[in-house]
Amino acid sequence: MKRNTNILNPYFKKDYPVIESGNGIYMYTEDGKEIIDGSSGSVLISLGHGQSEMGETLKAQADKISFAYRWDCITQVLEDASKCVCDVSDGDFTKVFFVCGGSEAVEISMKLARRYFLNLGKKEKFKLISRHQSYHGSTMGALSLTAFPARQEGYKDYLFNQGHIAPAYCYRCWYGKDCNSCNHECAEALEEEILKQGPDTVAAFIMEPVSGMSLVGAHGDKEYFKKIRQICDKYDVLLIFDEVMCGIGRTGEVFAYQNFDVKPDIVALGKAISGGYFPVGAVACSQKVYDAIDANTAEFPAGYSWAGNPLGAAVVCKNFEILKREKLVESVSEKGEYLKNKLLEVAQKHKIIGDVRGMGLMVGIEFVMDKDTKESFPPEQKVSAMFSKAVLSENMFIETSTGCNHGNKGDMAMIAPAYIVTLEEIDEIVRRIDHSIIQIEKQLGL
Numbered sequence: 463m464k465r466n467t468n469i470l471n472p473y474f475k476k477d478y479p480v481i482e483s484g485n486g487i488y489m490y491t492e493d494g495k496e497i498i499d500g501s502s503g504s505v506l507i508s509l510g511h512g513q514s515e516m517g518e519t520l521k522a523q524a525d526k527i528s529f530a531y532r533w534d535c536i537t538q539v540l541e542d543a544s545k546c547v548c549d550v551s552d553g554d555f556t557k558v559f560f561v562c563g564g565s566e567a568v569e570i571s572m573k574l575a576r577r578y579f580l581n582l583g584k585k586e587k588f589k590l591i592s593r594h595q596s597y598h599g600s601t602m603g604a605l606s607l608t609a610f611p612a613r614q615e616g617y618k619d620y621l622f623n624q625g626h627i628a629p630a631y632c633y634r635c636w637y638g639k640d641c642n643s644c645n646h647e648c649a650e651a652l653e654e655e656i657l658k659q660g661p662d663t664v665a666a667f668i669m670e671p672v673s674g675m676s677l678v679g680a681h682g683d684k685e686y687f688k689k690i691r692q693i694c695d696k697y698d699v700l701l702i703f704d705e706v707m708c709g710i711g712r713t714g715e716v717f718a719y720q721n722f723d724v725k726p727d728i729v730a731l732g733k734a735i736s737g738g739y740f741p742v743g744a745v746a747c748s749q750k751v752y753d754a755i756d757a758n759t760a761e762f763p764a765g766y767s768w769a770g771n772p773l774g775a776a777v778v779c780k781n782f783e784i785l786k787r788e789k790l791v792e793s794v795s796e797k798g799e800y801l802k803n804k805l806l807e808v809a810q811k812h813k814i815i816g817d818v819r820g821m822g823l824m825v826g827i828e829f830v831m832d833k834d835t836k837e838s839f840p841p842e843q844k845v846s847a848m849f850s851k852a853v854l855s856e857n858m859f860i861e862t863s864t865g866c867n868h869g870n871k872g873d874m875a876m877i878a879p880a881y882i883v884t885l886e887e888i889d890e891i892v893r894r895i896d897h898s899i900i901q902i903e904k905q906l907g908l
Contacts, residue, residue, distance in 0.1 A: 479854075484511025487879050487887055489859075500853070500891050501861040501878045505674070505707050505824065507738030509784060510880035516739040516780060523776035532770040543775035546782040547731070547746050550716040554725050555746035559762075560770040560778075564706030564732030565599030567743035568668070571730045572603055573764045575666040575700045578751050581758035587665045587698075589624040591655055595631060595866065597676040598668065598704050607668055610676045611869040625659050627651040629673070630682030633817045633828065634836065634867060649682065649689035656697050666700040666728075671718040674707035675863040678826025678874040679819045687722040700751070706732035706743065707824070711785060711881060714795030714822035721821065727751055737781035738880075742774040790881040798822035800885055801877065804892040812899050813908050814845070823881060827895075828866060829873040838871040845873040848905060852898035858891065 471478060482492045487510055489497045502508060509516075523539065530537050544558040559574070561567050572590060579587040592598065592607040599605060605614060606621040614621065628648045632641035639647065656664050667690070672681040682690075694701040703726040708718040712734055715721050719729070728751060732743035755762060768774075785791055802818060802825050809815035809827075816830030829845050831837045839845045846862035853860045866872035879891060 486510045498858040505878045506733035508734035509737035510882040519780040540775040543778040556749045559745045561743040563743045565601040567730035568599045568604040570745045591625040595629040661697045668702040672708040678876045687724040700727040702728045710734040711791040740777040794822045838867045852901040856894040
Protein backbone atom coordinates (compact mmCIF):
# COMPACT_ATOMS: atom_id res chain seq x y z
CA MET A 463 0.00 0.00 0.00
CA LYS A 464 1.27 3.46 -0.88
CA ARG A 465 2.41 5.31 2.22
CA ASN A 466 0.83 8.65 3.08
CA THR A 467 3.58 11.25 3.40
CA ASN A 468 4.18 14.95 3.86
CA ILE A 469 7.42 14.62 1.88
CA LEU A 470 7.46 16.28 -1.55
CA ASN A 471 9.03 13.33 -3.35
CA PRO A 472 10.46 13.41 -6.91
CA TYR A 473 7.78 11.02 -8.18
CA PHE A 474 4.41 11.48 -6.53
CA LYS A 475 2.97 8.12 -7.55
CA LYS A 476 5.98 6.02 -6.58
CA ASP A 477 5.83 3.85 -3.48
CA TYR A 478 9.22 4.48 -1.85
CA PRO A 479 10.83 1.97 0.54
CA VAL A 480 11.21 3.42 4.03
CA ILE A 481 14.80 3.01 5.25
CA GLU A 482 15.37 2.50 8.94
CA SER A 483 19.13 1.83 9.17
CA GLY A 484 22.26 0.92 7.26
CA ASN A 485 25.53 -0.94 7.58
CA GLY A 486 28.33 -1.08 5.01
CA ILE A 487 26.80 -1.32 1.53
CA TYR A 488 23.46 -2.47 2.98
CA MET A 489 20.33 -0.53 3.93
CA TYR A 490 17.43 -1.91 5.96
CA THR A 491 13.76 -0.99 5.63
CA GLU A 492 11.43 -0.49 8.57
CA ASP A 493 10.08 -4.02 8.02
CA GLY A 494 13.60 -5.54 8.02
CA LYS A 495 14.26 -6.01 4.30
CA GLU A 496 17.94 -5.80 3.32
CA ILE A 497 18.74 -3.68 0.24
CA ILE A 498 22.16 -3.27 -1.39
CA ASP A 499 23.07 0.37 -1.97
CA GLY A 500 24.76 -0.21 -5.32
CA SER A 501 25.33 3.45 -6.16
CA SER A 502 26.26 4.79 -2.72
CA GLY A 503 23.16 6.91 -2.58
CA SER A 504 23.79 9.41 -5.35
CA VAL A 505 27.45 8.33 -5.49
CA LEU A 506 28.37 9.89 -2.15
CA ILE A 507 28.26 7.33 0.69
CA SER A 508 31.92 6.52 0.09
CA LEU A 509 32.61 5.12 3.56
CA GLY A 510 29.49 2.97 3.62
CA HIS A 511 26.62 3.17 6.07
CA GLY A 512 26.85 2.85 9.84
CA GLN A 513 30.26 4.41 10.53
CA SER A 514 29.89 4.95 14.27
CA GLU A 515 33.00 7.16 14.35
CA MET A 516 31.12 9.78 12.37
CA GLY A 517 28.32 9.97 14.92
CA GLU A 518 30.89 10.33 17.68
CA THR A 519 32.70 13.03 15.70
CA LEU A 520 29.52 15.04 15.19
CA LYS A 521 28.57 14.79 18.87
CA ALA A 522 32.04 15.80 20.04
CA GLN A 523 32.05 18.84 17.76
CA ALA A 524 28.47 19.80 18.67
CA ASP A 525 29.44 19.65 22.33
CA LYS A 526 32.15 22.23 21.59
CA ILE A 527 30.39 24.49 19.08
CA SER A 528 28.09 23.67 16.17
CA PHE A 529 28.16 26.96 14.29
CA ALA A 530 30.46 29.94 13.78
CA TYR A 531 29.66 32.57 11.17
CA ARG A 532 32.50 32.81 8.68
CA TRP A 533 32.16 36.57 8.22
CA ASP A 534 32.89 37.08 11.91
CA CYS A 535 35.40 34.38 12.83
CA ILE A 536 37.02 31.07 11.97
CA THR A 537 37.47 27.82 13.87
CA GLN A 538 40.50 25.58 14.21
CA VAL A 539 38.52 22.63 12.88
CA LEU A 540 37.81 24.58 9.67
CA GLU A 541 41.52 25.34 9.39
CA ASP A 542 42.25 21.63 9.85
CA ALA A 543 39.72 20.58 7.19
CA SER A 544 41.15 23.09 4.72
CA LYS A 545 44.65 21.81 5.36
CA CYS A 546 43.47 18.24 4.73
CA VAL A 547 42.32 19.19 1.23
CA CYS A 548 45.49 21.14 0.43
CA ASP A 549 47.77 18.41 1.76
CA VAL A 550 46.26 15.63 -0.37
CA SER A 551 46.61 17.87 -3.45
CA ASP A 552 50.40 17.89 -2.92
CA GLY A 553 50.35 21.66 -3.01
CA ASP A 554 48.30 22.05 -6.18
CA PHE A 555 45.75 23.97 -4.09
CA THR A 556 46.50 26.32 -1.22
CA LYS A 557 43.12 27.83 -0.30
CA VAL A 558 39.75 26.17 0.34
CA PHE A 559 36.22 27.53 0.64
CA PHE A 560 33.75 25.15 2.31
CA VAL A 561 30.06 25.10 1.42
CA CYS A 562 27.15 22.70 1.93
CA GLY A 563 27.11 20.70 -1.29
CA GLY A 564 28.15 20.27 -4.89
CA SER A 565 25.82 22.79 -6.52
CA GLU A 566 27.00 25.47 -4.09
CA ALA A 567 30.60 24.50 -4.83
CA VAL A 568 30.07 25.02 -8.56
CA GLU A 569 28.42 28.40 -7.91
CA ILE A 570 31.36 29.52 -5.79
CA SER A 571 33.76 28.31 -8.50
CA MET A 572 31.95 30.53 -10.98
CA LYS A 573 32.16 33.53 -8.66
CA LEU A 574 35.81 32.88 -7.86
CA ALA A 575 36.73 32.80 -11.55
CA ARG A 576 34.87 36.06 -12.10
CA ARG A 577 36.50 37.70 -9.07
CA TYR A 578 39.93 36.63 -10.34
CA PHE A 579 39.55 38.55 -13.59
CA LEU A 580 37.88 41.55 -11.95
CA ASN A 581 40.94 41.87 -9.76
CA LEU A 582 43.19 41.70 -12.81
CA GLY A 583 41.24 44.57 -14.36
CA LYS A 584 39.75 42.34 -17.06
CA LYS A 585 36.09 43.08 -16.44
CA GLU A 586 35.07 41.89 -19.89
CA LYS A 587 36.15 38.31 -19.13
CA PHE A 588 33.02 36.77 -17.65
CA LYS A 589 31.87 33.90 -19.87
CA LEU A 590 31.92 30.30 -18.69
CA ILE A 591 32.19 27.55 -21.29
CA SER A 592 31.16 23.99 -20.45
CA ARG A 593 30.46 20.76 -22.30
CA HIS A 594 27.35 19.26 -23.81
CA GLN A 595 26.10 16.16 -21.96
CA SER A 596 27.35 17.59 -18.66
CA TYR A 597 25.76 18.05 -15.26
CA HIS A 598 27.02 20.66 -12.81
CA GLY A 599 24.19 21.08 -10.32
CA SER A 600 20.60 22.11 -9.74
CA THR A 601 20.97 25.77 -8.70
CA MET A 602 20.32 28.16 -11.56
CA GLY A 603 23.95 29.14 -12.20
CA ALA A 604 25.15 25.54 -12.12
CA LEU A 605 22.16 24.44 -14.18
CA SER A 606 23.09 27.01 -16.82
CA LEU A 607 26.49 25.38 -17.20
CA THR A 608 24.79 22.01 -17.39
CA ALA A 609 23.87 20.66 -20.81
CA PHE A 610 21.65 17.80 -19.71
CA PRO A 611 18.22 18.44 -21.27
CA ALA A 612 16.23 16.30 -18.82
CA ARG A 613 17.55 18.31 -15.86
CA GLN A 614 16.98 21.68 -17.56
CA GLU A 615 13.48 20.96 -18.81
CA GLY A 616 11.04 23.61 -17.67
CA TYR A 617 13.74 26.01 -16.42
CA LYS A 618 15.46 27.22 -19.59
CA ASP A 619 13.84 30.64 -19.39
CA TYR A 620 15.89 31.28 -16.25
CA LEU A 621 19.23 30.07 -17.64
CA PHE A 622 22.12 31.65 -19.54
CA ASN A 623 24.22 30.04 -22.29
CA GLN A 624 27.79 31.22 -22.79
CA GLY A 625 29.01 28.34 -24.92
CA HIS A 626 29.23 24.54 -24.88
CA ILE A 627 31.54 22.09 -26.65
CA ALA A 628 31.33 18.38 -27.45
CA PRO A 629 32.02 15.92 -24.63
CA ALA A 630 34.88 13.42 -24.47
CA TYR A 631 32.56 10.51 -25.23
CA CYS A 632 34.36 7.86 -27.26
CA TYR A 633 31.43 5.44 -27.44
CA ARG A 634 29.42 8.02 -29.38
CA CYS A 635 32.11 10.33 -30.74
CA TRP A 636 30.44 13.53 -31.93
CA TYR A 637 32.96 13.66 -34.78
CA GLY A 638 32.52 10.07 -35.92
CA LYS A 639 36.11 9.23 -35.05
CA ASP A 640 37.76 6.10 -33.69
CA CYS A 641 38.99 6.88 -30.19
CA ASN A 642 42.30 5.13 -30.91
CA SER A 643 43.16 7.22 -33.95
CA CYS A 644 41.52 10.62 -33.51
CA ASN A 645 43.13 14.05 -33.15
CA HIS A 646 41.11 14.80 -30.02
CA GLU A 647 38.72 17.01 -31.93
CA CYS A 648 36.57 17.17 -28.80
CA ALA A 649 39.44 18.99 -27.06
CA GLU A 650 40.26 21.20 -30.04
CA ALA A 651 36.62 22.29 -29.99
CA LEU A 652 37.43 24.37 -26.91
CA GLU A 653 39.73 26.64 -28.91
CA GLU A 654 37.07 27.04 -31.58
CA GLU A 655 34.46 27.98 -28.98
CA ILE A 656 36.78 30.46 -27.24
CA LEU A 657 37.46 32.15 -30.58
CA LYS A 658 33.74 32.16 -31.36
CA GLN A 659 32.85 33.76 -28.03
CA GLY A 660 35.85 36.10 -28.13
CA PRO A 661 38.98 35.30 -26.09
CA ASP A 662 38.73 38.59 -24.23
CA THR A 663 35.30 37.58 -22.90
CA VAL A 664 35.95 34.02 -21.71
CA ALA A 665 36.84 33.59 -18.04
CA ALA A 666 36.79 29.83 -17.53
CA PHE A 667 36.12 26.39 -18.92
CA ILE A 668 34.45 23.92 -16.55
CA MET A 669 34.27 20.16 -17.02
CA GLU A 670 33.84 16.89 -15.16
CA PRO A 671 37.11 14.91 -15.51
CA VAL A 672 35.02 11.74 -15.29
CA SER A 673 31.38 12.27 -16.21
CA GLY A 674 28.68 11.74 -13.64
CA MET A 675 25.07 10.88 -14.34
CA SER A 676 24.94 12.63 -17.73
CA LEU A 677 27.39 10.17 -19.36
CA VAL A 678 28.04 7.69 -16.50
CA GLY A 679 31.80 7.40 -16.39
CA ALA A 680 32.89 8.70 -19.80
CA HIS A 681 36.27 10.44 -19.79
CA GLY A 682 39.08 11.54 -22.05
CA ASP A 683 42.66 10.27 -22.07
CA LYS A 684 45.80 12.11 -20.95
CA GLU A 685 46.33 13.70 -24.36
CA TYR A 686 42.80 15.12 -24.23
CA PHE A 687 43.49 16.78 -20.89
CA LYS A 688 46.88 18.03 -22.06
CA LYS A 689 45.24 19.81 -24.99
CA ILE A 690 42.52 21.31 -22.79
CA ARG A 691 45.13 22.70 -20.40
CA GLN A 692 47.22 24.14 -23.25
CA ILE A 693 44.22 25.86 -24.82
CA CYS A 694 43.18 27.39 -21.51
CA ASP A 695 46.71 28.70 -20.93
CA LYS A 696 46.93 30.07 -24.48
CA TYR A 697 43.84 32.23 -24.07
CA ASP A 698 44.18 33.13 -20.37
CA VAL A 699 41.18 31.01 -19.42
CA LEU A 700 40.89 29.39 -16.00
CA LEU A 701 40.37 25.63 -15.94
CA ILE A 702 37.75 24.46 -13.45
CA PHE A 703 37.24 20.78 -12.72
CA ASP A 704 33.89 19.72 -11.31
CA GLU A 705 34.90 16.77 -9.15
CA VAL A 706 31.77 16.79 -7.03
CA MET A 707 31.00 13.19 -7.99
CA CYS A 708 34.35 11.83 -9.17
CA GLY A 709 36.58 13.39 -6.50
CA ILE A 710 37.96 12.34 -3.09
CA GLY A 711 38.91 8.79 -3.98
CA ARG A 712 36.12 7.67 -6.30
CA THR A 713 38.47 7.14 -9.29
CA GLY A 714 41.33 5.54 -7.34
CA GLU A 715 43.17 8.82 -6.75
CA VAL A 716 42.20 11.43 -4.17
CA PHE A 717 41.42 13.87 -7.00
CA ALA A 718 40.27 12.62 -10.38
CA TYR A 719 42.61 15.03 -12.18
CA GLN A 720 45.57 13.13 -10.70
CA ASN A 721 44.80 10.29 -13.14
CA PHE A 722 45.48 12.55 -16.13
CA ASP A 723 48.71 14.44 -15.33
CA VAL A 724 47.05 17.84 -15.48
CA LYS A 725 46.25 20.43 -12.83
CA PRO A 726 43.16 22.66 -12.82
CA ASP A 727 43.15 26.17 -11.40
CA ILE A 728 39.98 25.56 -9.40
CA VAL A 729 38.27 22.35 -8.31
CA ALA A 730 34.71 21.93 -7.03
CA LEU A 731 34.18 19.13 -4.52
CA GLY A 732 31.25 17.55 -2.70
CA LYS A 733 29.62 14.19 -2.02
CA ALA A 734 32.51 11.94 -0.86
CA ILE A 735 34.37 14.79 0.83
CA SER A 736 32.32 14.01 3.95
CA GLY A 737 32.20 10.26 3.33
CA GLY A 738 28.43 10.73 3.05
CA TYR A 739 27.91 11.81 6.65
CA PHE A 740 27.19 15.53 6.40
CA PRO A 741 26.15 17.93 3.62
CA VAL A 742 29.53 19.41 2.67
CA GLY A 743 31.04 20.79 -0.50
CA ALA A 744 34.23 22.73 -1.12
CA VAL A 745 36.10 24.82 -3.65
CA ALA A 746 39.89 24.69 -3.73
CA CYS A 747 42.05 27.04 -5.78
CA SER A 748 45.68 27.40 -6.77
CA GLN A 749 48.00 30.02 -5.32
CA LYS A 750 47.85 31.80 -8.68
CA VAL A 751 44.13 32.44 -8.29
CA TYR A 752 44.49 33.55 -4.70
CA ASP A 753 47.44 35.87 -5.39
CA ALA A 754 45.56 37.76 -8.12
CA ILE A 755 42.80 38.64 -5.66
CA ASP A 756 45.10 39.21 -2.69
CA ALA A 757 47.22 41.68 -4.67
CA ASN A 758 44.22 43.86 -5.41
CA THR A 759 41.02 43.98 -3.35
CA ALA A 760 42.05 41.09 -1.08
CA GLU A 761 38.35 40.30 -0.77
CA PHE A 762 36.07 37.48 -1.84
CA PRO A 763 32.68 38.42 -0.36
CA ALA A 764 30.66 35.38 -1.35
CA GLY A 765 29.10 32.41 0.33
CA TYR A 766 26.23 31.07 2.36
CA SER A 767 25.23 31.22 6.01
CA TRP A 768 26.20 27.60 6.68
CA ALA A 769 29.43 27.75 4.66
CA GLY A 770 32.42 26.48 6.62
CA ASN A 771 30.38 25.31 9.61
CA PRO A 772 32.33 23.40 12.31
CA LEU A 773 30.18 20.25 12.13
CA GLY A 774 30.90 19.75 8.44
CA ALA A 775 34.57 20.57 8.94
CA ALA A 776 34.89 17.97 11.71
CA VAL A 777 33.34 15.30 9.49
CA VAL A 778 35.72 16.19 6.64
CA CYS A 779 38.72 15.78 8.95
CA LYS A 780 37.45 12.42 10.19
CA ASN A 781 36.75 11.29 6.63
CA PHE A 782 40.33 11.96 5.54
CA GLU A 783 41.58 10.22 8.67
CA ILE A 784 39.57 7.08 7.86
CA LEU A 785 40.53 7.11 4.18
CA LYS A 786 44.22 7.23 5.12
CA ARG A 787 44.04 4.77 8.02
CA GLU A 788 42.11 2.13 6.08
CA LYS A 789 43.98 2.77 2.81
CA LEU A 790 40.61 3.03 1.10
CA VAL A 791 41.61 5.23 -1.85
CA GLU A 792 44.38 2.78 -2.75
CA SER A 793 41.86 -0.06 -2.74
CA VAL A 794 39.44 1.67 -5.11
CA SER A 795 41.49 1.05 -8.26
CA GLU A 796 41.72 -2.70 -7.64
CA LYS A 797 38.07 -3.05 -6.70
CA GLY A 798 37.00 -0.84 -9.59
CA GLU A 799 38.94 -2.89 -12.11
CA TYR A 800 37.36 -6.05 -10.70
CA LEU A 801 33.88 -4.51 -10.93
CA LYS A 802 34.44 -3.32 -14.49
CA ASN A 803 35.71 -6.71 -15.65
CA LYS A 804 32.76 -8.49 -14.05
CA LEU A 805 30.34 -6.12 -15.78
CA LEU A 806 32.12 -6.66 -19.10
CA GLU A 807 31.48 -10.39 -18.65
CA VAL A 808 27.79 -9.65 -18.08
CA ALA A 809 27.78 -7.43 -21.18
CA GLN A 810 28.94 -10.37 -23.28
CA LYS A 811 25.84 -12.31 -22.23
CA HIS A 812 23.25 -9.64 -22.95
CA LYS A 813 22.05 -7.96 -26.11
CA ILE A 814 21.15 -4.65 -24.49
CA ILE A 815 24.48 -3.64 -22.91
CA GLY A 816 26.31 -1.53 -25.47
CA ASP A 817 29.11 -0.10 -23.35
CA VAL A 818 30.76 -0.49 -19.96
CA ARG A 819 32.98 2.46 -18.99
CA GLY A 820 34.34 4.40 -16.09
CA MET A 821 37.21 4.60 -13.65
CA GLY A 822 37.61 3.23 -10.14
CA LEU A 823 34.34 2.56 -8.34
CA MET A 824 32.43 4.70 -10.81
CA VAL A 825 31.42 2.35 -13.61
CA GLY A 826 28.68 3.13 -16.10
CA ILE A 827 26.55 0.89 -18.29
CA GLU A 828 24.85 2.13 -21.44
CA PHE A 829 21.86 0.20 -22.74
CA VAL A 830 21.21 -0.09 -26.48
CA MET A 831 18.66 -1.67 -28.75
CA ASP A 832 21.35 -2.83 -31.20
CA LYS A 833 24.98 -3.42 -30.22
CA ASP A 834 26.28 -3.18 -33.78
CA THR A 835 24.65 0.13 -34.65
CA LYS A 836 24.58 1.48 -31.06
CA GLU A 837 20.96 2.45 -31.64
CA SER A 838 19.31 3.62 -28.43
CA PHE A 839 15.92 2.51 -27.26
CA PRO A 840 13.05 4.90 -28.00
CA PRO A 841 12.56 7.20 -24.98
CA GLU A 842 8.96 6.04 -24.56
CA GLN A 843 10.18 2.54 -23.68
CA LYS A 844 11.79 3.94 -20.51
CA VAL A 845 14.45 1.26 -20.28
CA SER A 846 16.31 3.08 -17.50
CA ALA A 847 13.14 3.09 -15.40
CA MET A 848 12.64 -0.59 -16.21
CA PHE A 849 16.14 -1.30 -14.94
CA SER A 850 15.57 0.66 -11.72
CA LYS A 851 12.40 -1.32 -11.07
CA ALA A 852 14.10 -4.62 -11.89
CA VAL A 853 17.07 -4.04 -9.56
CA LEU A 854 14.69 -2.99 -6.78
CA SER A 855 12.92 -6.32 -7.22
CA GLU A 856 16.37 -7.82 -6.60
CA ASN A 857 16.60 -5.73 -3.40
CA MET A 858 19.16 -3.27 -4.70
CA PHE A 859 19.36 0.43 -5.54
CA ILE A 860 21.22 1.48 -8.72
CA GLU A 861 21.05 5.06 -10.00
CA THR A 862 19.94 5.43 -13.63
CA SER A 863 19.81 8.26 -16.15
CA THR A 864 18.74 9.09 -19.68
CA GLY A 865 19.69 11.32 -22.62
CA CYS A 866 23.28 10.24 -23.32
CA ASN A 867 22.56 10.05 -27.06
CA HIS A 868 22.71 13.78 -27.84
CA GLY A 869 20.26 14.53 -25.07
CA ASN A 870 17.33 13.05 -26.93
CA LYS A 871 17.48 9.40 -25.95
CA GLY A 872 19.78 6.84 -24.40
CA ASP A 873 19.56 4.83 -21.17
CA MET A 874 22.30 4.41 -18.57
CA ALA A 875 23.08 3.16 -15.08
CA MET A 876 25.88 4.01 -12.65
CA ILE A 877 27.34 1.28 -10.46
CA ALA A 878 29.29 2.97 -7.67
CA PRO A 879 29.39 1.07 -4.37
CA ALA A 880 31.11 2.42 -1.26
CA TYR A 881 34.89 2.13 -1.02
CA ILE A 882 34.54 -0.46 1.75
CA VAL A 883 32.81 -2.92 -0.59
CA THR A 884 34.38 -6.40 -0.72
CA LEU A 885 35.06 -8.45 -3.86
CA GLU A 886 32.40 -10.90 -2.69
CA GLU A 887 29.90 -8.07 -2.41
CA ILE A 888 30.84 -6.88 -5.89
CA ASP A 889 30.08 -10.38 -7.15
CA GLU A 890 26.64 -10.15 -5.55
CA ILE A 891 25.98 -6.70 -7.03
CA VAL A 892 26.89 -7.99 -10.49
CA ARG A 893 24.77 -11.12 -10.02
CA ARG A 894 21.72 -9.01 -9.23
CA ILE A 895 22.41 -6.74 -12.21
CA ASP A 896 22.62 -9.82 -14.42
CA HIS A 897 19.25 -11.07 -13.12
CA SER A 898 17.72 -7.62 -13.59
CA ILE A 899 18.81 -7.45 -17.21
CA ILE A 900 17.34 -10.89 -17.83
CA GLN A 901 14.02 -9.48 -16.56
CA ILE A 902 14.27 -6.49 -18.90
CA GLU A 903 15.15 -8.52 -21.96
CA LYS A 904 12.16 -10.75 -21.35
CA GLN A 905 9.90 -7.71 -21.05
CA LEU A 906 11.34 -6.34 -24.29
CA GLY A 907 10.86 -9.65 -26.07
CA LEU A 908 14.60 -10.17 -26.54
